[in-house]
Amino acid sequence: MKKRVWVGLALAAVMAFSAGCSSSKVDYTISVSQYGEHPSLDATLEGFKAALKDAGLEDKKNIKIDYNSAQFEPSNSKTIAQKIANGKSDLALGIATNPALDLANTVTDRPVLFAAVTDPIEAGVVKQLQAPGGNVTGAADTNPDAIVQTMDFIAAEFPNVKTVGVIINEGEPNAVVMAKIAEEQLAKHGIKMTKKAIAKSAEVKQAADALVGKVDAIYITLDNEVVSGVSSIIEVANKNKIPFFSADRDSVEAGAFAAVGFKYYDHGYEVGQMAVEILKNGKKPGEMDVTVPQKLDFIINLKAAEAQGIEVTDKMKQYVKDQNNILQ
Structure with a gap:
C-alpha cells in the first residue's frame, strides 16, 4: 500500500514538473x-x-x-x-x-x-x-521639426542669445546630423553656434566649463555620450545662469530647461x-515603414528655469500643448 502511495506521489511530482516546464x-x-x-x-x-x-x-x-x-x-x-x-x-x-x-x-x-x-x-x-x-x-x-522648433523658440523668446554652445561627440552620426540642422536654423536668426567636442562622457563637465563666458545658451542633441553626462551640464548651467536646452524629455526632467520631444x-x-x-x-x-515621432510637444522645467535665471513668461508657456509638460 505504501509503495503505491509513493509511486503515486512520484508520478504526481513528475506531472507537476512537466506542466511547469x-x-x-x-x-x-x-x-x-x-x-x-x-x-x-x-x-x-x-x-x-x-x-x-x-x-x-x-x-x-x-x-x-x-x-x-x-x-x-x-x-x-x-x-x-x-x-x-x-x-x-x-x-x-x-x-x-x-x-x-x-x-x-x-x-x-x-x-x-x-x-x-x-x-x-x-x-x-x-x-x-x-x-x-x-x-x-x-x-x-527624431523629427527635424523638433530641432527647428527649439531653435525658433530660442530666437523668439531669448533675444539676448547671440551664441549657442553645443557639446558634441562627433563620432556619433546622429549628433552630427542634429547639430547641423540646429546650426542652419540658428543661422536664419543670426545666431551663431559654438561646438565643444568630446569623446566620452567623462569629458562633458570640462566641455561645459569651457563654454562659460563664450556662449549665451547651451543645447545638446540626442548624443549618447553627452546625455550620459547631462548632470554635469546642468551643474554648470545652474551655477553660471546659462539657459540649457536639450533634444530629449529625459534631460528636461533631469534639469535642462526645455525641449521639443516625446517619451x-x-x-x-x-x-x-x-x-x-x-x-x-x-x-x-x-x-514595414521606418517611423518617426509624431507626438511632439514642448516640455519646460520651471525649477530648472529658476536655477538658470530664466523668467518664464506666459508666452513661453503657450508653446506647451499639454499642461502636464510644464514640469514643476
Whole structure:
C-alpha cells in the first residue's frame, strides 16, 4: 500500500514538473544590443518589453531577451553584433545608431529592428524609410521639426542669445546630423553656434566649463555620450545662469530647461509592436515603414528655469500643448 502511495506521489511530482516546464516554454528569443545605459535608451527598452508583454510575450516566461550593453564603446558594439550573428535568436534589436548599424551589417539571416537612431539613412542602417527592403526596419527617434522648433523658440523668446554652445561627440552620426540642422536654423536668426567636442562622457563637465563666458545658451542633441553626462551640464548651467536646452524629455526632467520631444518609452513601445507583427503575424521587416515621432510637444522645467535665471513668461508657456509638460 505504501509503495503505491509513493509511486503515486512520484508520478504526481513528475506531472507537476512537466506542466511547469511547458508553461515556461520559450517561444522566441530576442537579442538586444544597447549602446549603453542612460534614461532615454533604458526607457526605449522598457517600452519595447511592455509592447511585447501586452501582446502576450513576456520575458522569462514565454520569451527570452538576451540583453547586451556596449557601454558606449564602438568596438564592443561590433563584438556584440558578431555574437548575435553567431547565435540563434529569432529577432535582433539595436538601440542607438552604433548597435543598429552593426547589427544591420552583420545579422543577415533574421529580422533586425532598431530604435533611438536619429537618421537611419545617413547612418547607413537603411536605404529608405518607406518599405526599406531587406531584413531591417525600426523607428527613428527624431523629427527635424523638433530641432527647428527649439531653435525658433530660442530666437523668439531669448533675444539676448547671440551664441549657442553645443557639446558634441562627433563620432556619433546622429549628433552630427542634429547639430547641423540646429546650426542652419540658428543661422536664419543670426545666431551663431559654438561646438565643444568630446569623446566620452567623462569629458562633458570640462566641455561645459569651457563654454562659460563664450556662449549665451547651451543645447545638446540626442548624443549618447553627452546625455550620459547631462548632470554635469546642468551643474554648470545652474551655477553660471546659462539657459540649457536639450533634444530629449529625459534631460528636461533631469534639469535642462526645455525641449521639443516625446517619451522614449512610447518610442520603444512602437518598435515592440513591430516585433509582435514580425514574430506573431509573419510580417517582413523590409515591408514595414521606418517611423518617426509624431507626438511632439514642448516640455519646460520651471525649477530648472529658476536655477538658470530664466523668467518664464506666459508666452513661453503657450508653446506647451499639454499642461502636464510644464514640469514643476
